[in-house]
Amino acid sequence: MLLLGIDLGTSSVKISVVDIDGQRLVASAQYPETEAPILTPQTGWAEQSPDSWWKQTERAIALCHQKGGYDPKDITAIGIAYQMHGLVLVDKDQKVLRNSIIWCDSRAVEIGDKAFEDIGHETCLSHMLNSPGNFTASKLAWVKQNEPGIYDKIDKIMLPGDYIAMKLTGEITTSASAMSEGIFFDFQFNGLSKDIIEYFGFSDSLFPAVKPVFSAHGRVTPAVANALQLKAGIPVTYKAGDQPNNALSLNVLKPGEVAATAGTSGVIYGVSDQLAYDPQSRVNTFAHVNYANDSKRLGVLLCINGTGSLYRWVKNTFAANMNYQQINAEAENAPSGSGGLRIMPFGNGAERMLSNKQVGAHLHNIDLNLHTPAHIFRAAQEGIACAFRYGLDIMRENGMSPTVIRAGKNNLFLSKLFTESFVNATGVPVELYDNDGSMGAALGAGIGAEIFSPTEAFSNAKPIRRVEPAATGFEEVYQSWKAILNQHLTSISSIQ
Structure with missing residues (x-):
């Protein structure tokens, strides 16, 4: 018996x-091999086509089948992980109405900030545990207004994994x-x-049926x-955002356990049993x-938008003919x-850990007689590590103090x-x-189908390096980096 995991990423x-x-990996594949584009109709906007996600999913599954070693008819359940916070809109015929406004889009920041003020900070934080910010609800309000x-x-609004x-x-x-x-x-x-729905004037009918993450979310149609x-x-027995799914794939399920990832965005994700908020x-x-x-099992998430996106920019700008291993x-x-x-590393939309500032x-302190591409490659990695330290210190302020991080x-x-x-920064x-996320999604499918328990799903998981x-x-290095960041934040605040 086999399980199929789908990880819908940004790239x-x-x-x-x-x-x-x-829980043995039989085969894997990804599509496209080069990074999928993010559409930017205006500065600060970020969109992708849900129809292109589905085509990529079809192609990736076909490539996986082509590798052989298994009979696709032996697959018994499907799990889905997906890029978080995106807005997908479909009509009554399940046709996509517009491109998805994805996670790093900043157009709804002002709408979310106004909702935070009008609904009230205490109400938002104690009930939703967050400011509306530029999350999905604010993006939907932007569509309503514009x-x-x-x-x-x-007919229905969805997150990206719901769409797949x-x-x-x-079924939705x-x-x-x-x-x-x-x-x-x-x-x-x-x-x-009710506070969000009534404030923005959304109809209850827009929202799909809410089911547990580990449950039946429909069955594959004959076509x-x-x-x-x-x-x-x-x-389909499991659906989760990429960061909760990454935590699952690392067996981070109990309070105090912490996971990290550094893909297009960078994330530290810790589990808590408290309805706490920053x-x-x-x-x-x-x-x-x-x-x-x-x-209550809550995921406390620090997100840095510009990690892998910065490193991709560095590669494309300074080393287009090199691969990442060479860099x-x-x-x-x-x-x-x-x-x-x-x-x-903050060039990919408004950063929540910087209070939604863009x-x-x-690049600072460039010496034209000293610095080479190698210095830029290293400074990019060190700058990203410093951003993680900055964010982790915010998490520490809020009671999350990990003794080990799994990645x-x-x-x-x-x-x-x-x-x-x-490690040295944090x-x-x-x-x-x-x-990886797709294997985690496959194991999530097995848990959702009650084939095994979470403990059984990760019984063979052992670290390969500490x-x-x-x-x-x-x-x-970190303190000098932080001083430069603080100068920028002060400059932005004075302009505002």
């Missing part, structure tokens, strides 16, 4: 097929975890937020099954995959501290230099695991 769709016996013709045609499940099954469902990440969920009443070489009727909403609290009315090797040739070069990406050995954590910079050991902090003088 690509990754597929994994996992054997239930021993595209009324489209808004009037909406709809394409597979023809969501979860408390998904609604919470969109700031549609009231934790005091364990249901959709889709035929196209994808699957059995008709197999269930008064400034710089870090955000959502329902974790195992959240239940009688067992990582070059970076190690530069000295620690990058010869004084500092990079701010600081932009910056998958992928994306930026493939770089030995970045991993060591992250002062927290990192355990690296051989995992990295301890070293006395390297990285604190001096």
Whole structure:
């Protein structure tokens, strides 16, 4: 028996097929191999086509099948992980009405800020655990205000993973975890937020049925099954945002456990059993995959928009003919501290941990007689590590003090230099695991189908490497980086 995991990322769709016996990876594939584009109709906007997501999913599944080694008809359940906070709109015929406004889009910041003031800080924070910010609810309000013709045609709103499940099954469902990440969920009443819905004037009919993350979200239709070489009727039994799913894939389910990822965005995600919140909403609290009315499990999420996106920009700008492995090797040739070069990795929309300010990406202290591409490569990795430290200090202010952080050995954590910079910047050991989001989604499907328990699903998960902090003088690098960031924040505040 096999499980299929789908990980809908910003850059690509990754597929994994996992054997239930021993939770063994059988095959995996991703599409496209190069990074999918983010559409930017205006500065600060970010969109992608849901129809292109589905085409990428179809292609990735086909590529996985082509690798052989299994019979697609042996797949018994499907799990889906997806890029968080995106807004998908469909009409009564399940046709997409516009491009998805995705996670790093900043157009709704002012709408969310006004809602925060009008509804009241205490009400928003104590009930939704967050400011509306530029999350999904505010994006929907933007469509209502600016595209009324489209808004009037909406039958259902969805998160990106809900859309992929709809394409597979023809059914539209969501979860408390998904609604919470969109700031549609009231934790005091364990249901959709009347404050948000009434303030923005949304109709209750726009929202899908809310089901547990681990449950049946529909069954694959005969037409889709035929196209994808699957059995008709197999269930989608798990849907979760990429960061809760990354935590699941690292067996981060209990209060105090912490996961990290450094892909297009960078995230530290810790589990809590408290309905707590950051008064400034710089870090955000959502329902974790195992959240239940009688067992509160919350994910406290720090997000940095510009991590992998900065490193991609550095590659495309300074090393278009090199791959990331070569760039990582070059970076190690530069000295620690990058010869004084500092990079701010904040050029991918408004940063929540900086109170939704758009600081932009910056290179500082460039010496034209000293700095080489290797210095830039290293400064980018060190700058991203410093951003993680800055965010982790905010989490520490809010009671999240990890003694170890688990991460998958992928994306930026493939770089030995970045991993060591992250550990030395934060002062927290990192355990690296051989995992990814699509495999986590497949295991989530097995849990949702009640094939095994969470404990059984990760019984074979062992770290492949543990990295301890070293006395390297990285604190001096961080403090100089932080001083530059504070100058920018002061400058932005004075202009406003």
